[in-house]
Amino acid sequence: MSRARSRPSYRRLPGPPRSVAAAALSAFALLGGCDTPETTGLSPADEAATRAVLGIPEFLEVPAIPEYNPPTKEKIELGRHLFYDKRLSGNQTQSCESCHFQNKAFADGEKTPTGSSGDVLVRNSPGLANAFYHSTLTWANNGLLQLEDQLPVPIRGDNPVELGVSDGLHDEVLARFDADPDYQRMFAEAFPESGSGATINKIVFALATFCRTLVSADSPYDRYVQGDKTALTDQQRRGLALFNGERFECFHCHSGTNLTVSYHDANTTAGTIKYPFFNNGLYNIDGEGSYPPYDQGLYDLTLDPDDRGLFRPQSLRNVALTAPYMHDGSIETLRDVVKHYAAGGRVIESGPYAGDGRKSPLKSGLVRGFMATEEEIDDVVAFLESLTDEAFVSNPAFANPFVDAPP
Ligand code: HEC
Ligand code: HEC
Incomplete structure (x- = not known):
């Protein structure tokens, strides 16, 4: 008999604060390594300055930003160049952009991407719009609370290799930037108090600051929420009502600014930040709720079978721009995602991962399955399409700075 979870799993994070350097060293073994992030709130002057430099509109909250890395336009400029620069990979074949394309809201359209040295990753590249509001970063890690902690992973991680800046290549990679007069200037302007030259920490801080400018706030849905009742079509409004209703249940896990309950900002007090993770019944390999052994989500860090x-x-x-969907890119279309929830889990008939996800004992009690007409499913898909922000994907401030550069 199924022992469905009736409550979401909110995780508290014990343990001492971690330095960026420590995060870089043990990025894949983060067991309870972080304390609650600093969320002290900002003075009105600081808030206005932060909004101005990052481009956060009044109707969104100011993100939580670690005190040690205040945003500046110089860091943004440096971070934007680094994001698009293949010199930031060990073998100079990939940049951040290789897996995060602006025209796909910084996802990549692949099921799962391939790193610079050929490792095929097990997880789908997420979009980066407003990613800084997530209370934890990446698909399933309760220890990565800030971009400054997470970004060493794609740069330095070796399991799997993404950019592959391993210890052995570290000095060579930094020397590439130190040898370039444009970067000498950008590093000096972004970090005027510290000694000259590139360091991994400066690279991480600048990239984190650039990622905090990737603000998406101009979709039809945003205009609707701000009072323009014509911004959504009738069909999209019906879809929104279903999304926020007790039959479809979506809003329990997908609400607020980013349509996810994984959320924090500068004014969230530490005690109220939620670190939610859910099992939505994609797999049930052994009848006990197992996922494929190469990626069991949070379990891989906590080793708690639940x-x-x-x-x-x-x-x-x-x-609508970030297909395919889920942590492993295993659902191709939004329509199939909604049908997955309507079925209350996925049945895989054959092969090594066969099993009936609908009967998983570990599935969230909120993924129960529901009756829905084809028209209602279309309505919810139409609503999800209203979250597309054309200004975001064409914003020149986020584009590759090298393309239009003068010769
Ligand atoms: C080889 C492909 C690849 C490269 C290169 C890459 N990423 Fe990613 N990125 C991913 C994948 C896959 C994830 C999800 C990882 C996970 O869940 O374990 C991710 C996650 C992220 C996240 C977390 C988003 C969230 O919502 O939690 C950020 C931010 C990010 N990447 C930024 C960057 C930056 C900046 C760079 C360059 C330094 C970079 N990525 C390079 C594939 C890549
Ligand atoms: C119990 C919480 C919960 C409920 C209820 C829920 N979701 Fe989700 N949703 C998640 C989680 C967790 C993921 C990621 C799961 C994974 O990758 O294994 C997700 C992923 C998704 C994705 C894929 C996003 C991407 O970029 O890959 C879409 C789309 C989505 N949900 C839409 C919906 C809709 C529509 C509903 C209502 C029918 C809904 N969700 C109900 C928790 C929930």
Whole structure:
């Protein structure tokens, strides 16, 4: 008999604060390594300055930003160049952009991407719009609370290799930037108090600051929420009502600014930040709720058997541009995602991962399955399409700075 979870799994994070350097060293073994982030709130002057430099509109909250890395336009400029620069990979074949394309809201359209040295990753590249509001970063890690902690992973991680800046290549990679007069200037301007030259920490801080400018706030849904009742079509409004209703249940896990309950900002007090992870019944390999052995979600960090299949509820901003879906890119279309929830889990008939996800004992009690007409499913898909922000995907401030550069 199924022992469905009736409550979401909110995780508290014990342990001492971690330095960026420590995060870089043990990025894949983060067991309870972080304390609650600093969320002290900002003075009105600081808030206005932060909004101005990052481009956060009044109707969104100011993000939580670690005190040690205040945003400046110089860091943004440096971070934007680094994001698009293949010199930031060990073998100079990939940049951040290789897996995060602006025209796909910074996802990549692949099921799962391939790193610079050929490792095929097990997880789908997420979009980066407003990613900084997530209370934890990546699909299933309760230790990565800030971009400054997470970004060493794609740069330095070796399991799997993404950019592959390993210890052995570290000095060579930094020397590439130190040898370039444009970067000498940008590093000096972005970090005027410290000694000259590139360091991994400066690279991480600048990239984190650039990622905090990737603000998406101009979708039809945003205009609707701000009072323009014509911004959504009738069909999209019906879809929104279903999304927020007790039959479809979506809003329990997908609500607020980013349509996810994984959320924090500068004014969230530490005690109220939620670190939610849910199992939504994609797999049930052994009848006990197991996911494929190469990726069991939060379980891989906690080794608590009840954590098998727990993943972060993903932001739905620009979701129509970020297919395929779920942590492993295993659902191709939004329509199939909604049908997955309507079925209350996925049945895989044959092969190594066969099993009936609908009967998983670890599935969230909120993924119960529901009756829905084809028309209602279309309505919800139409609503999800209203989260696409055309201004975001064409904003020149986020584009590759090298393309239009003068010769
Ligand atoms: C080889 C492909 C690849 C490259 C290169 C890459 N990423 Fe990613 N990125 C991913 C994948 C896959 C994830 C999800 C990882 C996970 O869940 O374990 C991710 C996650 C992220 C996240 C977390 C988003 C969220 O919602 O939690 C951010 C931010 C990010 N990447 C930024 C970057 C930056 C900046 C760079 C360059 C330094 C970069 N990525 C390079 C594939 C890549
Ligand atoms: C119990 C919480 C919960 C409920 C209820 C829920 N979701 Fe999700 N949603 C999640 C989680 C967790 C993920 C990521 C799961 C994974 O990758 O294994 C997700 C992923 C998604 C994705 C894929 C996003 C991406 O970028 O890959 C979409 C789309 C989505 N949900 C839409 C919906 C809709 C529509 C509903 C209502 C019919 C809904 N969700 C109900 C928790 C939930």
